[in-house]
Amino acid sequence: MSQALILARRELGAYLRSPLGAAIIAAVLLIDGILFYWQALSEKLLSAEVLEQFFYNASGTTMIAGILLSMRLLAEERQMGTFTLLNTAPLGDGDIILGKYISAICMLGMMTLLTVYMPLLIFVNGKISVGHILVGYLGLMLLGAATTAIGLFASSLSSSTVVAAIVGAALTGALILEWALARAVDAPLNAILAAMALHHQNFKPFMSGTIDLGCVTYYLVVILFFLVAATKMVEARRWR
Amino acid sequence: MIEIRDLYKYYGERRALGPLTFAVESGQVIGLLGLNGTGKTTTLRILACDLLPTSGSVIVGGIDVVADPDTVRAKIGYLPDSPPLYPEMTVREYLRFAGQIRGLRRAQLSPRVDEVIQLTELGSVRDDTIATLSHGFRQRIGIAQAIVHKPDLVVLDEPISGLDPVQIVEMRELVRSLKGNHTVIVSSHILSEISETCDRILVIGDGQIIAAGTEAELGARWLSGMRVELVVRHPLNADLPQFWESIRHLDGIVDVTPHEPRESGNDLLNFEVHMRRDVRESIVAFLVQQNFGVLQLSRSHRDLEDVFLQLSDAGNTRTANITDSNAQTEESP
Numbered sequence: 240m241s242q243a244l245i246l247a248r249r250e251l252g253a254y255l256r257s258p259l260g261a262a263i264i265a266a267v268l269l270i271d272g273i274l275f276y277w278q279a280l281s282e283k284l285l286s287a288e289v290l291e292q293f294f295y296n297a298s299g300t301t302m303i304a305g306i307l308l309s310m311r312l313l314a315e316e317r318q319m320g321t322f323t324l325l326n327t328a329p330l331g332d333g334d335i336i337l338g339k340y341i342s343a344i345c346m347l348g349m350m351t352l353l354t355v356y357m358p359l360l361i362f363v364n365g366k367i368s369v370g371h372i373l374v375g376y377l378g379l380m381l382l383g384a385a386t387t388a389i390g391l392f393a394s395s396l397s398s399s400t401v402v403a404a405i406v407g408a409a410l411t412g413a414l415i416l417e418w419a420l421a422r423a424v425d426a427p428l429n430a431i432l433a434a435m436a437l438h439h440q441n442f443k444p445f446m447s448g449t450i451d452l453g454c455v456t457y458y459l460v461v462i463l464f465f466l467v468a469a470t471k472m473v474e475a476r477r478w479r
Numbered sequence: 480m481i482e483i484r485d486l487y488k489y490y491g492e493r494r495a496l497g498p499l500t501f502a503v504e505s506g507q508v509i510g511l512l513g514l515n516g517t518g519k520t521t522t523l524r525i526l527a528c529d530l531l532p533t534s535g536s537v538i539v540g541g542i543d544v545v546a547d548p549d550t551v552r553a554k555i556g557y558l559p560d561s562p563p564l565y566p567e568m569t570v571r572e573y574l575r576f577a578g579q580i581r582g583l584r585r586a587q588l589s590p591r592v593d594e595v596i597q598l599t600e601l602g603s604v605r606d607d608t609i610a611t612l613s614h615g616f617r618q619r620i621g622i623a624q625a626i627v628h629k630p631d632l633v634v635l636d637e638p639i640s641g642l643d644p645v646q647i648v649e650m651r652e653l654v655r656s657l658k659g660n661h662t663v664i665v666s667s668h669i670l671s672e673i674s675e676t677c678d679r680i681l682v683i684g685d686g687q688i689i690a691a692g693t694e695a696e697l698g699a700r701w702l703s704g705m706r707v708e709l710v711v712r713h714p715l716n717a718d719l720p721q722f723w724e725s726i727r728h729l730d731g732i733v734d735v736t737p738h739e740p741r742e743s744g745n746d747l748l749n750f751e752v753h754m755r756r757d758v759r760e761s762i763v764a765f766l767v768q769q770n771f772g773v774l775q776l777s778r779s780h781r782d783l784e785d786v787f788l789q790l791s792d793a794g795n796t797r798t799a800n801i802t803d804s805n806a807q808t809e810e811s812p
Contacts, residue, residue, distance in 0.1 A: 245579045249565070256567040324563035324624070327527045328580040329549040 242330050246338025247345070250312070254346050263307050264350045267300045275357045286365025287448075293357055294375040294446045298438065301351065301383040302411060308346050309390030310404040312339040313473070317398040332474040336466055340391055347383045351376065371448030378445020381458035385437065386411050388465035395472035411437065414461075437461070480505040480632060480662045481526065486535035488521050488686075496521045496686040497535065505631070508658050510677030511666040512787065518686040519666040520560060523636050526664070527557035540631050553582055556630035556661075560637045562621030566610035570601055570620055573609060574627050581628035591627060599623040599653060615646035622653060626661065633661045639672055651676050670787050682787065704733060704755045706779035709762070710740070711748050712772035719748075722769065729765060731758035751779055 254260035274296040279289045316322040325335055358372045386407075393407035394400075418436035421429040433440045434457070441458065444451040480503050487497030496518040503509050513519050524530035525537055528548040537544045544551045565573060574592045583591060596605050599619045604612055609620065618638060625633055638654065639647050654676050657663050667673050673680055674694045682690040682697070690697055698705065713719065727735050733753040740747040752762060759776065766773050 242580060245576070249568075249576050252572075253565065253567055319563075320559065320561050321563040321565060323529060323557070323559050324577065325580070326529050327552055327555065327557045328577075329552040329582060330580055331549075 242334040243337035243341065246325075246330075246335060247341035250339055250342030251345055254308075254342065259311070260308070260346055263304055264346075264353065267304045267350055268353055270300050271297055271354050271357065286361050286367050287371065289365065290358060290361050290367050290371060290375065290448075291446045293361070294379065297351075297354060297379055298382055298442055298446075301347070301379050302386045302415075302438075304350055305343075305347060305383045305386030306390040306393075306404060306407040306411060308343045309339075309387045310394055310400045310407060312343060312391055313394040313469075314397050314400045314403040318400065326477055332470050332477060335473055336391065336395075336470045340388065340466060343387045343391065344384055347387060348380065351379055351383065368448065374445055374448045374450055377450070378442055378454075381445075381455065381462075382438070382442055385458050385461040385465075388462045388469070389414075392465040392469040392472065395469040395476070415439075480507075480540060481664070482536070482538040483522075483526075484536045486522075486525065486537060487533045488518075488525065488530065489533045494686060496525075497533075499535070499683075499687060501681060501688050501691065503662060503664065505662050506659060507679060508654065508663045508665065508677045510673035510680045511664060511683055512668070512670065512673045512680055513666075513683035514668055517683050519668075519683055520636055521686075522683070523557070523634050523664065523666055524559075526632070527555055527559075527634050528552050529557065529559075553628070554631045556625030556628065556633045558618075558621040558625045558633075558635045558638060560640060562617050563624075564609050564617055564620060567608065569606050569608055570612075570623075571596070571605045573620065574623055577624035578627045581630075583628050591629070595623045595627050598626075598656065600649070614641050615643070615649070618642060618646070618650060619653070622650075626657065629660075631662060633657055633663045635663065635665045637666055637668075639667065639669065647672070704753060705757060706751055706753050707759060707762075708738075708751050708775070708777050708779045709749070709766075709773065710742070710775035711766055712744070712746050712774060713748055714770045715746065717769070717771075722771075725769075726752075726762070726765065729758065729761060731755050731761065747774070 271293075275293055278296065279292040284292065313322070316325065355372075355376075358367075358375070361367055362369070362372065389410050390403070390407035393410060394403040396406060397403045414435070414437035416436075417432045418439035421432035421436065424432065441454045444454055482502045484500050485497070486499040488495045499518070499522065511519050511522065521530065525532050525544070526539065528544050528551050532545065539551045540554050542551050542554075565576075568576065571592060574595060575588060578588050578592060596602055599622055601616065601619055601623060604616055609617065612620070618641075622633075622635065622638065625635065635654065639650050642650055651672070654663060654665060658678075665673070665676060679691065679693055680697060681688050713722070723735065723737070726732065731754050733755055736751045736753070738749045738751060740749045763773055763776065
């Protein structure tokens, strides 16, 4: 674990010093702000509905940010030849993946925290509970953590950050579209596909301020699955 | 320190290395000499646990690299042909990171990083961002990261690649300074570099060791006679055509080849003498008798070049069976 934290600290430093991390955060805040003003505030909605709309919009930008933040984690190391340093050090494959993942989650957390002024505006001017805000953010972080794990797995497959981003986006898109597919097939397959969809059925309870343990478990399973898959990919490519 | 036996590496159907067998004792500086594409980098990557061998055994410090790679990784420092540097970090941050991931404890970290910065003469740039540094400094940082955790074995892949002449001299000194504290294995295709820096030379060709020994041992085995280079000052009234004729007919001389003088002066001669056996004393006695001043007499670099060219040529068609008592290099069947 301590080795993973050493790696995480270095990665976090790289994010903060490179323009990419700042650009992603700035773009997400800009889009969230515009959507909040344009969609949520311009319509006549109840304050709880405004908050739901905010979380719905933020879920899209959070997923994109998760993919973009994670695309460089392993692919860039291979591209620059720096993976040799990690490869020839006595580091576990799990330490490498965990360290990279923690750093991306920290960045995602920072980005998500910077959007908090929007729910606070609703809180001050409307009638919503703190619990609703906290549960919504829990959902955003779980969704972001899941897409970051998918992106990290995609990054383990390639030496190109662009390819990693495309593969990550394709995997995320496929998991989201399971919801649409569920509507086109009969029972019991439709229920299975809907339950496995990354966004729709699993994210909606968080938007309305409800903690559904099934949905929390779903996101934790997705995170674990893709982190283990990324670890296995690193193991296979590292020592062959 | 290193025992490699019947090592093979295949990429698909293509054999990149093998059969390779050699051993290296602790504390030596070993040069791995070979043309591009002969298997030097593959050998070093396997030693550094960066590449899994297809078959054969590789033991480093008594530990099998395939059975326990992490323990071996802790004992090795590796500089690949392109230093693995993070451009956004400062030199000091980078070396601290390299030390931490190789298991240096917090209390040891700062003193050791300072020590390595001093040893590799990086003090003037310790707080500079790596992206702003020259290639020479980057190579130095590459070596610094390879030794920061005090490894038993330091593996350097083409450390002088891309350096200017001044940087080459500095790098040579740096590699020499590692001797004693570490066993060092250096690869290069530059002959003079290997002979200047290393105690022993392993010549690799077509993925196999084709010869091993010191420069003198290789020369004695592979060259007919020896070559020396001379710089002399001749008397103003010297009959030079007669001089060339006389020196060519000295006992033991095969050939004399005049070169352009490297120093200015109308009375200077620069030439190379190819001898059947060591008759350097006779040559000097003859020059003194002719009132010539001997300014320089040195072993010609062409010696090693000739060995290398012969071995490289031989490596493509056959392999030599030279067993060196120290390097214990064996040729393949």
